[in-house]
Amino acid sequence: KELLIATKNKGKAKEFEAIFAPFGYQVKTLLDYPEISDVEETGTTFEENARLKAETIANELHTLVLADDSGLMVDALEGRPGVYSARFAGEPKSDAANNAKLLVELGGLEGKDRSAHFHTTLVLAAPGVDPLVAEGDVFGQIATFPSGTDGFGYDPLFYFSEAKQTFAEMGLEEKNKVSHRTNAIKDLLTKWEDWFQENKEI
Numbered sequence: 050k051e052l053l054i055a056t057k058n059k060g061k062a063k064e065f066e067a068i069f070a071p072f073g074y075q076v077k078t079l080l081d082y083p084e085i086s087d088v089e090e091t092g093t094t095f096e097e098n099a100r101l102k103a104e105t106i107a108n109e110l111h112t113l114v115l116a117d118d119s120g121l122m123v124d125a126l127e128g129r130p131g132v133y134s135a136r137f138a139g140e141p142k143s144d145a146a147n148n149a150k151l152l153v154e155l156g157g158l159e160g161k162d163r164s165a166h167f168h169t170t171l172v173l174a175a176p177g178v179d180p181l182v183a184e185g186d187v188f189g190q191i192a193t194f195p196s197g198t199d200g201f202g203y204d205p206l207f208y209f210s211e212a213k214q215t216f217a218e219m220g221l222e223e224k225n226k227v228s229h230r231t232n233a234i235k236d237l238l239t240k241w242e243d244w245f246q247e248n249k250e251i
């Protein structure tokens with residue numbers, strides 16, 4: 050049994066492999082399929098983007114594909130950067146530039162609410178069936194300066210109150226106990242068996 054994760058991000062792939070290997074899946078990523086070209090994320094929602102990636106590749110390779118689309122929503126910015134999180138500060142993708150832009154945008158809002166949440170939508174697709182959609186969130190605050198060196202993306206600015214640390218200070222293992230991606234995987238696992246029952250041809 051093979052499960053293809055539609056990502057080139059090694060960190061993400063490792064996280065998914067740890068979850069699915071015990072179920073007997075051979076976990077592959079797009080790094081194992083260099084001939085598959087990037088699916089452009091042209092959707093305006095996480096679900097649209099994840100669905101686009103998962104369904105396109107599932108149909109192309111006739112296999113089971115899991116795609117993940119995620120981002121950061123900041124309340125004081127009306128939910129931005131949202132689906133545009135990876136390219137908030139423009140091209141090329143840069144975590145440092147994105148974090149700097151976020152601090153600048155919140156700078157004029159001194160003393161205001163800095164609440165934010167990360168969101169992940171997962172889509173599990175196979176040729177000819179309705180895909181399975183799962184979601185997860187984690188809530189926190191945007192810090193006034195970056196702290197910590199672990200993780201990626203906005204982790205140095207995402208302050209998780211329960212741990213009194215940013216995600217980048219917590220380290221991967223602690224982050225993965227509470228993260229949006231972990232919560233989405235938990236949601237996926239609760240729906241997984243029913244989906245396979247309904248789609249026995251997979």
Ligand code: ITT
Nearest residue numbers: 056057058117118119120121134135201202203204
């Ligand atoms: P793939 O589509 O190839 O997987 P991507 O960079 O587009 O890579 P995502 O859609 O998951 O990955 O994430 C979009 C951006 O949201 C990402 O570049 C980060 O800036 C941010 N992000 C997502 N998950 C994050 C996390 O766990 N910690 C910090 N930032 C995160």
Ligand code: NA
Nearest residue numbers: 090118119135
């Ligand atoms: Na994305």
